[in-house]
Amino acid sequence: MVGVRNKLREVGLTMPSFLWLSFFFVVPTVIVLSIAFHAASPDGGIAPGFTLATWRSISNPNYPAIVWRTIWISALTTFFCVILSLPCAYAIARMTTKWRAAVAGLIMLPFWTSFIVRVFAWRTLLNPEGFLQGLLSSIGIIDQSVSLNYNSGAILVVSVYSFLPFAIMPIYAAAEKFDFSLLEAARDLGARSFFAFRKIFLPGVRRGVISAVLMVFIPAIGSYVIPDLVGGTDSELIGNKIYQRTFPDRNLPHASALAGLTAVAVLLPLGCVAWWMKRQDEREAKRLAEATSRRISGGAA
Amino acid sequence: MKDDFLVFDHVTKRFGALTAVNDVSLTVNRGEFFSLLGPSGCGKTTLLRMLGGFERPDSGRIYLEGKDITDLPPNRRRVHTVFQNYALFPTMTIWDNIAFSLKLAHMDGKEIEEKVEEILEMIQMSDQAWKYPSQLSGGQKQRVAIARALVDRPQVLLLDEPLAALDLKLRQHMLLELDTIHDQVGITFLYVTHDQGEAMSLSDRIAVINRGKIEQLDGPAKIYEAPASRFVASFIGDTNFISGEIVSVEGDYCFIKTDGFAQIKAFNDKNLATGQRVGLSVRPEKIRVTLSPPPPEKGAAINVFPSTVKDIVYQGVYTKYWLDANGVRISALKPHSRFLLDQEAITWNDKVFVWWHPDDGYMVEEDDV
Ligand SMILES: Nc1ncnc2c1ncn2[C@@H]1O[C@H](COP(=O)(O)OP(=O)(O)O)[C@@H](O)[C@H]1O
Numbered sequence: 001m002v003g004v005r006n007k008l009r010e011v012g013l014t015m016p017s018f019l020w021l022s023f024f025f026v027v028p029t030v031i032v033l034s035i036a037f038h039a040a041s042p043d044g045g046i047a048p049g050f051t052l053a054t055w056r057s058i059s060n061p062n063y064p065a066i067v068w069r070t071i072w073i074s075a076l077t078t079f080f081c082v083i084l085s086l087p088c089a090y091a092i093a094r095m096t097t098k099w100r101a102a103v104a105g106l107i108m109l110p111f112w113t114s115f116i117v118r119v120f121a122w123r124t125l126l127n128p129e130g131f132l133q134g135l136l137s138s139i140g141i142i143d144q145s146v147s148l149n150y151n152s153g154a155i156l157v158v159s160v161y162s163f164l165p166f167a168i169m170p171i172y173a174a175a176e177k178f179d180f181s182l183l184e185a186a187r188d189l190g191a192r193s194f195f196a197f198r199k200i201f202l203p204g205v206r207r208g209v210i211s212a213v214l215m216v217f218i219p220a221i222g223s224y225v226i227p228d229l230v231g232g233t234d235s236e237l238i239g240n241k242i243y244q245r246t247f248p249d250r251n252l253p254h255a256s257a258l259a260g261l262t263a264v265a266v267l268l269p270l271g272c273v274a275w276w277m278k279r280q281d282e283r284e285a286k287r288l289a290e291a292t293s294r295r296i297s298g299g300a301a
Numbered sequence: 302m303k304d305d306f307l308v309f310d311h312v313t314k315r316f317g318a319l320t321a322v323n324d325v326s327l328t329v330n331r332g333e334f335f336s337l338l339g340p341s342g343c344g345k346t347t348l349l350r351m352l353g354g355f356e357r358p359d360s361g362r363i364y365l366e367g368k369d370i371t372d373l374p375p376n377r378r379r380v381h382t383v384f385q386n387y388a389l390f391p392t393m394t395i396w397d398n399i400a401f402s403l404k405l406a407h408m409d410g411k412e413i414e415e416k417v418e419e420i421l422e423m424i425q426m427s428d429q430a431w432k433y434p435s436q437l438s439g440g441q442k443q444r445v446a447i448a449r450a451l452v453d454r455p456q457v458l459l460l461d462e463p464l465a466a467l468d469l470k471l472r473q474h475m476l477l478e479l480d481t482i483h484d485q486v487g488i489t490f491l492y493v494t495h496d497q498g499e500a501m502s503l504s505d506r507i508a509v510i511n512r513g514k515i516e517q518l519d520g521p522a523k524i525y526e527a528p529a530s531r532f533v534a535s536f537i538g539d540t541n542f543i544s545g546e547i548v549s550v551e552g553d554y555c556f557i558k559t560d561g562f563a564q565i566k567a568f569n570d571k572n573l574a575t576g577q578r579v580g581l582s583v584r585p586e587k588i589r590v591t592l593s594p595p596p597p598e599k600g601a602a603i604n605v606f607p608s609t610v611k612d613i614v615y616q617g618v619y620t621k622y623w624l625d626a627n628g629v630r631i632s633a634l635k636p637h638s639r640f641l642l643d644q645e646a647i648t649w650n651d652k653v654f655v656w657w658h659p660d661d662g663y664m665v666e667e668d669d670v
């Protein structure tokens with residue numbers, strides 16, 4: 001009886017979030033994907049009847065290249081965001097409470113300005129006539145002919161700028177809970193400060209880093225404003241393609257299929273990483289169990 | 302000084318307007334169990350952190366085996382700390398925690414294994430090596446923290462209130478264990494505590510610190526029996542502290558005039574002169590309380606004062622009496638034994654005699670306040 005009641009309780013407690021997720025996430029995803037199995041109607045809508053024609057047209061070698069570029073730029077963005085966030089989060093967590101609040105406020109400050117406006121500002125900054133180009137070429141770091149704007153590099157720089165707060169915040173949240181006396185203990189036992197940072201601080205804020213990776217990587221994959229405004233013709237990302245199919249071309253099945261392709265392209269590597277990490281944990285647990293039993297039987301012998 | 306093992310030479314450390322450590326000079330001998338004892342906030346941790354390399358003194362130098370280590374970073378000193386909160390690395394197993402310093406020293410795998418196993422054996426935790434710190438009890442964490450700091454045989458082991466987080470029973474057990482470990486490894490221990498009981502039972506020598514200054518540096522018995530100041534007398538154990546002025550000197554003894562009391566006779570070991578203001582410390586366990594006056598043959602040789610019993614607190618090992626001797630509050634202890642039954646029982650408001658031998662009072666000079 002008690003078991004049944006507990007079961008009911010559990011269902012009752014998880015039901016709301018389950019319904020929420022299915023209603024606002026699973027159902028829309030299924031709808032979007034199902035659109036890809038229809039043809040586009042001439043008036044820009046969805047024609048009745050089942051077809052695989054859209055999926056076949058996706059296999060055009062252009063698309064995998066764009067998906068690959070999207071993943072690559074997103075991965076680089078994530079990497080630089082995390083690398084820059086670690087020292088930032090460390091520094092903020094070591095400040096006094098008063099300073100912490102002020103600096104955290106400064107990091108959130110850009111959100112008071114429209115995202116589009118900020119990307120436009122970068123476009124101006126990176127313009128061939130712009131400030132950066134002038135500065136860098138006058139001190140001879142770059143040639144006047146090199147373009148800062150309209151290429152993958154510009155997308156990367158602006159993406160890192162835009163997503164940086166999303167990486168700093170979760171890592172800072174983890175760093176705030178980190179026990180800094182552990183770093184002193186490491187130093188005390190003979191570690192240099194960078195070694196202590198890498199071996200003690202980094203594992204200590206692991207969860208924050210994982211959140212940061214997800215918080216940056218996932219929106220970066222879907223970004224289309226940044227590549228649209230500062231990217232060039234040869235640096236289109238999958239977001240631009242989906243936008244193009246949805247609005248100018250009015251080919252919703254094609255857009256849906258591209259969205260599906262992207263989802264697979266993202267979930268597959270993430271799934272592999274998750275599986276690999278789980279296996280590592282299991283191996284570690286097994287290793288520890290074996291070592292312990294060996295020790296105990298060894299001790300008895 | 303160069304030949305001494307560990308030397309603090311006129312070390313001062315300020316935090317803003319506050320002087321946490323004020324011109325401290327002390328010498329610790331090799332292999333010694335040395336304690337820094339003082340109330341919370343007196344600068345013990347700061348002193349320890351300067352030796353660990355986590356704080357830089359504002360002035361003064363620190364020498365270890367003749368070498369000036371004042372400006373070395375923590376990782377360049379062969380000095381390890383047992384932190385109050387243990388500071389075990391939560392993402393590493395016990396084994397990896399202990400092996401940490403050995404790996405940093407690039408010792409080869411075989412040797413690391415031997416040393417870790419050996420020290421695990423010493424703390425009797427060989428079967429726990431593959432657990433994580435979160436799976437251990439407080440006492441076990443404590444032992445791992447000690448093992449981790451000892452495994453590569455530092456020149457000095459620093460312990461900052463290592464037992465403060467443990468409950469009483471465990472604390473007493475760890476006290477014995479610490480003593481044993483110190484005997485086994487023969488490494489110099491520098492032990493910080495605000496608990497005089499811990500310091501007394503473990504230390505070869507104790508530095509009593511108050512407001513960043515050393516008040517007294519001596520062996521435990523000397524500190525208890527012959528406190529150098531009023532602060533030491535009242536901080537170490539319980540005492541009756543009576544202020545007064547020397548009115549006459551008679552051979553090795555002198556007479557003190559106090560407020561309320563008649564003259565008190567005390568051993569004048571410091572040859573203080575008439576007119577000197579002094580504080581007299583008399584430990585409660587040295588005071589006797591009886592219903593009848595002391596035997597006449599003791600006569601004028603001892604201090605006797607009629608008093609009234611104000612309070613009696615039974616404490617198992619002994620009973621504590623609070624007495625009023627002509628307006629002065631006196632505490633006295635009486636251990637329990639079969640002999641007590643042969644005497645009349647003392648109760649509240651009894652008129653009693655309080656007496657002690659002049660040798661049992663200890664005088665410290667007091668400046669006029
Ligand atoms: N980093 C610091 N900044 C400012 N004041 C400090 C700092 N560390 C210690 N203090 C102050 O110095 C004094 C001595 O502290 P501490 O050495 O920790 O005392 P103890 O260990 O004897 O309790 C205290 O008043 C404390 O508030």
Ligand SMILES: [Mg+2]
Nearest residue numbers: 342345346347
């Ligand atoms: Mg302290």
